[in-house]
């Protein structure tokens with residue numbers, strides 16, 4: 191078979207002959223999650239096709255030359271483009287309400303690329319102090335090696351961003367809710383501060399996803415994801431994504447992405463496409479379960495950090511920015527011994543450091559996800575020795591409550 195059978199075009203929005211870009215763009219997010227970005231091959235398959243190919247063949251040498259010069263639309267090499275990956279990129283962009291998206295092999299590939307593609311020696315960034323462990327490694331260790339300095343601030347306080355800005359500051363980088371302290375950043379306030387100063391805002395939106403929170407509606411410029419988490423949602427593959435304006439993606443990110451190669455595999459892209467179809471359902475149900483389980487735990491443990499509960503100091507702000515509380519919360523017991531004892535007493539809930547999975551998973555950040563962060567930094571971030579982070583899954587909430595009840599008793603808590 192020769193010639194491009196697919197209807198993919200560089201104006202990637204026209205996915206079927208005659209399909210009206212304005213209609214598809216205006217579909218609501220839950221519709222985009224199921225159908226956004228779909229491009230059918232000549233076979234008319236209903237489920238997206240998986241294109242496991244590294245290269246593409248051309249009908250003639252002239253076509254190859256035209257493809258490379260950009261005069262002819264089409265694909266040249268899967269580090270640069272792949273039909274399955276492109277369907278995922280389109281879907282994520284449409285759900286986010288972003289102009290464009292680029293997928294990556296993991297969430298950390300997305301964070302690293304989103305920062306390094308736009309920074310250079312001499313630049314400064316202001317980042318949240320409560321960040322995913324490896325994101326903290328980027329700001330503390332990697333960026334300084336290349337002459338880029340970072341100030342980590344208490345991102346709950348918008349004034350902290352203002353105070354940390356220097357003449358050489360280029361961007362703000364934070365997550366909300368933050369991992370694992372569940373700190374909430376006031377998206378509107380912080381994005382406004384950045385805009386007034388001509389700075390770029392990069393938001394890691396892994397916990398909420400576009401199903402619950404769309405940072406661009408509050409003025410964020412770039413939204414980056416670990417798609418490993420809620421987007422896959424079933425603990426199968428690693429993936430990441432970066433959303434932004436057409437100019438940012440094409441002119442700033444693409445040269446970096448294409449030449450350094452943090453590309454997502456077509457297989458993993460396909461798995462995430464399937465995951466997105468149920469994202470809206472899963473995240474709402476997991477949020478409900480998280481609220482039920484959180485309400486139970488609140489009466490049994492000394493401290494709980496749950497954005498969906500009124501006891502969270504930023505509960506009102508969280509509910510203003512997010513459509514629901516999400517699947518994750520943290521709580522504290524007395525210390526590391528008690529935290530480990532509780533984990534060891536669980537029967538149903540797994541001890542695991544992943545999140546966003548349909549299974550309930552619990553971890554002790556100080557000895558796992560954040561063990562690489564120096565102890566004094568952990569304390570400053572708000573990660574205590576007794577803190578446990580809980581991803582509430584899709585099981586029956588009553589079974590989870592019974593498991594916790596039994597484990598608390600067994601651990602003598």
Ligand SMILES: *Cc1c(COP(=O)(O)O)cnc(C)c1O
Nearest residue numbers: 296297298322369396416418429
């Ligand atoms: C998991 C996670 C990452 C890293 O994503 P990977 O897919 O594991 O590389 C980054 N930020 C946040 C908030 C995360 O939860």
